[in-house]
Amino acid sequence: MGERDGDLARGAALLGPADIRRLAAELDLRPTKRLGQNFVHDPNTVRRIVKDAGITADDVVVEVGPGLGSLTLALLPRCHAVHAVEVDPVLARHLEHTVADRAPTLTHRLHVVQDDAVVVKAERFAEKPTALVANLPYNVSVPVVLHLLAELPTLDKALVMVQAEVADRMAAGPGSKVYGVPSVKIAWYAAAKRVATVPRTVFWPVPNVDSALVRLERREEPPGDKAQVFGLVDAAFAQRRKTLRAALAGWAGGAERAEELLTKAGVDPRARGEQLDVTDFAAIAGQL
Known part of the structure; x- marks a missing residue:
């Protein structure tokens, strides 16, 4: 058949x-x-x-x-x-x-x-x-x-x-x-x-x-607030050629504050969004 x-x-x-x-x-x-x-x-x-x-x-x-x-x-x-x-x-x-x-x-x-x-x-x-x-x-x-x-x-x-x-x-x-x-x-x-x-x-x-x-x-979703993480992702890729310290300044309330959150999350402030996976973004948002 x-x-x-x-x-x-x-x-x-x-x-x-x-x-x-x-x-x-x-x-x-x-x-x-x-x-x-x-x-x-x-x-x-x-x-x-x-x-x-x-x-x-x-x-x-x-x-x-x-x-x-x-x-x-x-x-x-x-x-x-x-x-x-x-x-x-x-x-x-x-x-x-x-x-x-x-x-x-x-x-x-x-x-x-x-x-x-x-x-x-x-x-x-x-x-x-x-x-x-x-x-x-x-x-x-x-x-x-x-x-x-x-x-x-x-x-x-x-x-x-x-x-x-x-x-x-x-x-x-x-x-x-x-x-x-x-x-x-x-x-x-x-x-x-x-x-x-x-x-x-x-x-x-x-x-x-x-x-x-x-x-x-x-698969199981990462820990954290999805809306907060998605807002962070949008900010990180809006200026994808910039370092995260610079790209996230508006989201975090300043470049220094962005660097602080990134460092606490174990992410190099000089990195770019394209280098991070979803768990990295969740970890950064979690510092808020």
């Missing part, structure tokens, strides 16, 4: 390029850059995403931006439930019809949440989510991930498809040229790893950049 036959046997007929264009025509859909609408039309890509996500039959999955349902249809046979968060009301309404048509035995597993994933609240989900799997809009990918990790503490794993450059920033460690605010803030919640590159040709319309998959695994 091939992969396509296996999908059908489990109750889901995946969408191909012709299906995507037909659905878009039926809905008179014109994908917009504002909403980051680039729809995956390659069944092998969505199968790979689901496989790499490590989804089990017990998982309650949050999918952000399900669009026309390509990834949704691949997720439904593999998990307990999918809570699909869609901001576009037309797409949100139509997703249930697509699932009823192509996966009629799995409709009970789908819960559509019409909302903005950057602000959606935990109470919108009928069950406690355990996994995030999503093809995220490029323009809000990091804010969405950070919001959901904070709002949904039961999320213990994620696999997200984002712009390749964003993937590099999300997974970067200290010392990397692309290490910065997103890297540190995501590290507060989870260990991030870039696992694969996704070519632009699997999308419609074709974006002008490649994408990548990033795997996140929840």
